[in-house]
Structures are given as C-alpha cells and as structure tokens.
Amino acid sequence: MDFSFGAGDEELRARARAWLTGHLVGPYADARGLGGPGSEHEGVAARRDWERELGRGGWIGQGWEVPDGAYGQRRLSLTGQVVWAEEYAALRAPGRVGHIGENLLAPTLIAYGTPEQQGRHLPAIARGEELWCQGYSEPGAGSDLAGVRTTAVRDPADGLPRVTGQKIWTSLAQDADWCFVLARTEPGSRRHHGLSFLLVRMDQPGRVEVRPIRQMSGTAEFNEVFFDGAVADGTVGGEGNGWTVAMGLLALERGVSTLVQQIGFAAELERVVHAYAASGAPDPVLRDRLVRQWAELRTMRWNALRTLGAAGDPGAPSVAKLLWGGWHRRLGELAVAVRGAAATAGPGPWAHEAPYEHGLDEEQRLFLFTRADTIYGGSDEIQRNIIAERVLGLPKEPR
Template sequence: MDFTFGPDDAAFREEVRAWLEAHLVGEYAAAAGTGGPGSEHEGVAIRRAWERELGRGGWIGLGWDNHGAGHGNRHASLTQQVVWAEEYARVNAPARVGHIGENLLAPTLIAYGTQAQQQRFLPAVARGDELWCQGYSEPGAGSDLAGVRTAAVPDKGRGGHRVTGQKIWTSLAQHADWCFVLARTEPGSSRHHGLSFLLVPMDQPGRIEVRPIRQMSGTSEFNEVFFDGAHAGDVVGGEGNGWAVAMGLLALERGVSTLVQQIGFAAELDRVVRAAVDGGAVTDPILRERLVRQWAELQTMRWNALRTLGSTGDSGAPSVAKLLWGGWHKRLGELAVEIRGAAAAVGPDDWSAQTPYELDEAQRLFLFTRSDTIYGGSDEIQRNIIAERVLGLPREPR
C-alpha cells in the first residue's frame, strides 16, 4: 500500500505550518502540551480561547464540506486532514476542548440531522463558540449501551422533551454548552428499541447537575450528570431511531481521529524512550526489546488507520482500532514506570504534608492508562462486536 502524500498535500502542509507558527504564540504557546489524556483539567480557559482562534483561522471542520453539508470552514481531503493532525501534534499545540463537537456531533448531524439542525449547530462548532459533551453511559449501561434508562417525555408546554435520568463518565461536562443524550422516549420499551438521540443545552440551573468524579490519578476529567426534567428541543434522526444514530456516531471514532490520537502516543513513547536512555534502563535487554516492540506496534496501528480511512459499513474497523490502541497504551503506562524502578513509586523530593501531592508524568500515564481497555467499550465488548457482526459467529448467550 502507498502511504505517501501528493504535491497538493505538501502545499497544504506548508500552509498549516505557516499558520501555526504565526498564531501559536504568547499565552497559546505557554499552554503547549496541556490538556491531554489524564490532564484535561489543565488550562481550560486558554484552550477554549485557542479553540476560537482555530475557528477564526478556518481550521475546525476540515472536510465537512466534502459531504455537502456546507457549514465547515474549508474543504480538505482525507490526506490533508491527516497533514493537519500531524502538524498540530508536531508543534505540541494545546489539546482540543472541541473534539467531541467537531469529530462526533458534527459528522452525526451531517449524516442524520435536518438542514435546520445543521445550520443551527455546525457553524457554532466551526467557530469554536460552543462545546459539547456526550451523554451515553449510565451506571447500568456502560459497555452495554442498550441498557439506557434515562427517560424523556414530551414537553407539552414548550415542545420537544423533558429528560430525567443520570449519565456517567461524561468528559468535559463541567465546561460544555450542550450535551447529546441517548434517552428512552418510548415508555415500556427495552434494549435497542424506543431510544432517541436528543440535543440538550447544559445551562439549565436546577434541571442539570454536574458532579466531578475524582480519579485515582487525582484529576476529574469525567463527571456524573443528573437530568431532572431538563428541556431538549431537538431529536436527531427521528424519534425512536436513537440506536441507529448512536451506532453511527460510534463508528466515527476511527480514521483521522485515530491518527490524531496516535500522534500523541508517539510523543509519549518518545518521552519514555528518553527516560530509559537517561536512566540507563535501556541497557536491560528485556526492557529494550519491549521499547522496540511498542514502537513497531505503533507503526502498525498507524498503517492500519491509514488503510481504513473512509471505510464504510460494519467493517469492524472501530472495534479493531480500539482493541489495538487500548492494550498498547496500557502497556506503555506500565513500561513508563518499570524503566524507573523503585523511584516510580515515590513522590517528589520536596513533598511535605503541607504540599499537595502531584503525580509526575510517568505516574499519571500509568494510572490513567489502566482505564484504556475499559472506557469507550471494553475489550470484551469489542471482541463480541467483531465476532458477531463481522465474522458472523453465534451471539453470546444472554
């Protein structure tokens, strides 16, 4: 397979580099590298301002117009979207706070939304003005999303629906302006039936409560969200069709988004390798072999993501990608602390009872990556999807 870029891609790369060099300055440059996995609490205000800067530059919604939606900032081929992701990671720009709106909500509206919904919501995401969170998982419906119990009933006074229930593991809910919520709109329905995909504004005091979940890494990227009759004015894809819309959205978590993620992984691996060299752990043949294996597996994941760019249908690509990167990232976290030996188990030299304990980079990576094979669909669920939907094997007994 040919993974090279063409002349148009090279010209686009130069344009991207020039814009980033001119705009990633001052307070934005000072925020470089902040807000990654396990650190999404860092610098939210400046990262939100950076999101608007990206919108003014036309860098949010690359490729939306490829689908005829007409609300993105500029046309960009798949390879040019990869170029943008590579260059963005190369300069270690701040982690995006608008990822969910741009890469999950927007493509879903392009595929399933009405023209009015696209006109209302896509431009605000493209400007960096409105942030989104995802209301899928519940205490009794994590990997088994069909167990959703959050209910929505018609709002006779205003139209739309009133939503009541609880969502959990909701990233960035404390900062989001909107939440797309999978809720049960047909009383008495079960499993995949009677669900709808609703758009809920988060600014509803007394109707929506967000409670941060403190993780073992000490941070609180995730939240519980409680809805108590919250108003939802829009249904995407038609009432009762929420399962199809939700599955279509989950299938979007691949391709360019996966490549963006892998660029971040490469930077983390580089730091682990440097720590091994500086600390002398690289002389251990077993650790050295594991470092080489991590590098080789990351290259394989990249080639697989490039190979499946633009794939359609129930190909199993998202589940394969999740299995690959979840296990890889978890092993990297383990390796990050192993190469440091006993020093990885202690805090900083200047720690005292009066000073809050702060994890260092390797410790945070280790603790956060314990969740990688669970959130977003556990490994067991991904294997079931591949077996049943792609390979056609018998369904697992319920």
C-alpha cells in the same frame, strides 16, 4: 500500499505549519502541550479561546460532508486532514476541547439532522463557540448501551421532551455548552427500541447537575451528569430512531482522530525511551519491550492509514480500539518499569513540566490513567464481541 503523501499534501503541510507557528503565541504558546486524555483539567480557558482561533482560521470541520466553506471551514481530503493533524500534534498545539462537537455531533447532524438543526449548531461549532459532551453511558448501561434508563417525556404545555436520569463517564461535561443524550422516549420499551437522540443545553440550573469523578491519577475529566426534567431542544433523526443515530455516530468516532492520537503516543514513547537511556542501567528485557512498543506503534499507524476510507466497516473501529487500548496501557507500565523503585516515590528530575499536579509527574500519571484504556470508549470484551458477531458472523454471546 503506498502510504506516502502527494505534492498537494506537502504544500498543505507547509501552510498548516506556518499558520500554527504564527498563531501559537502569547497565551496559546503557554498552553502548548496542555490538555488531552488524563490532562483535560489543564489550561481550559486558554484552550477554549484557542478553539475560536481555530474557527477564525477555518480549521474546524475539515472533514464535514458539506460544500467547501459552507460554514467558513476548509474542506480537506482524508490525507489533508492527516497532514493537518500531524502538524498540529508535532507542534504540541493545545489539546482540543471542541473535538466532540466537531468530530461526533456535527457529522451526525449532517447525516441525520434537519436543515434547521444543521443551521443552528454547525456554524457555532465551526466558529469554535459551542462545546459538546456525549450523554451515552449510565450506571449499569456502559458498554451495554441498549440498557439505558434515562427517560424523556414530552411536556403537554410546549411539546418539548423533558429528560430525567443519570449519565456517567461524561468527558468534558464540566465545560460543555450542550450534550447529546440517548434517552428512552417510549414508555415500556426495551433494549434498542423506543430510544431517541436528544440535544440538551447544559446551562439549566436545577435541571442539569455535573459532578466530577475523581480518578486515581488525581484528575477529574470524567463526570456524572444528572438530568431532572431538563428541556431537550431537539430530536435528531426522529423520535424512536435513537439507536440508529447513536450507532451512526459511533461509526464516526475513529479514523483520522486515531492517527492524531498515535502522534501523541509517539511523544510519550520517546520520553520513556529517554528515561530508559538516562537510567544508566541497561536491561535487555526492558529494551526488548521498548522495541516492541515502537514496532507496534508503526503497525498501528499503517493500519489506521489503510482503513481511513473504510467508512461503514463495522470491524475497523473495534480493531483500532483493541490495538491502541492495550498498547497504551503497556506503555504506562513501561513508563514506571524503566525507573524501577523510584517510580513509587514523588516527582523526580525526569519530570518534564512543573508544577506537578496532584503530586504526580507525567510518567506516574500516564501509568495510572492508562489502566482505564481497555475499558473506556468500549471495553476490550465489547470490541471483540463486535468483531465476532458483526464481522465474522459468529453466534451472539448468551445473555
């Protein structure tokens, strides 16, 4: 296959680079490189303002299946989105805080929402003014999403659902304005039946409580969210159709975002290679592992480009998750291996930024955070089951 970009894509690359260079100034320049998995606590205020800057530039919602400019956004092809993402990552623009609303909720509303829901939320997301989090996983219902126990009961006074229950591992909940919640709306229903996809405001004192989960890396970007009769402002896709909507959303979770992620991975790998080179003690085993990491990263990129247009393919997202989850965890192991015993000590001269959060440098935090890569976002076991059952047609795992 031809993985090169066309002339139009390269023209877009120049425009994107010029726009980013011209706008990454002042507080945004200070926020470069901040945020992202494992670092979501960094520069939150500046990154939230940056979302509005992106909105004013029309860079939010590039892949939405709506007419060009319907919500003030630039409509880009798949390769155009890749070009933008590459330039964004290459210039170390601030980590996005609006990506859940832009890349998960918005396409879901376009596919399943009512015109009223689309008109209410899409413009605010495109302007960078409305931040979202995802209320799926629960204690005892993480990878097995069909086991959710959070309920929603309609209030006879106003007919609006009242949500009660607990969600866990909710990224960015501490900063989100809204949460889309998978809840059980049919009493006595089980598994995939009787679920609804609800839109819930987070600013409901006494009804919504967010508790950070402190990780061993010292950060707390994941949260527990407790709902106690929280009002849901809308149901997407109709009551009882939550499983269909939820699965439709998950199919949108990978794709161009996987390529963006890989650019960040490449920067992390480069730091580890430099640390190895600076160690002054060549180790052929470590060198072989580094070469293997580089080759696997290139393979992941080609696979991501190859499957960009594979909408509806149930196996493509699972293959991508299996590939990058294991790769990134191995990179974390390499980050400390190249430093030997020094990796067990406090921050050293190899760290790239200061001050050091929670007494850890970048490589130490990378090692600790990546232990979770093969678990969050769907564990390796679940991804292999999806491939086996939905793609290869093998018998389902006994329950």
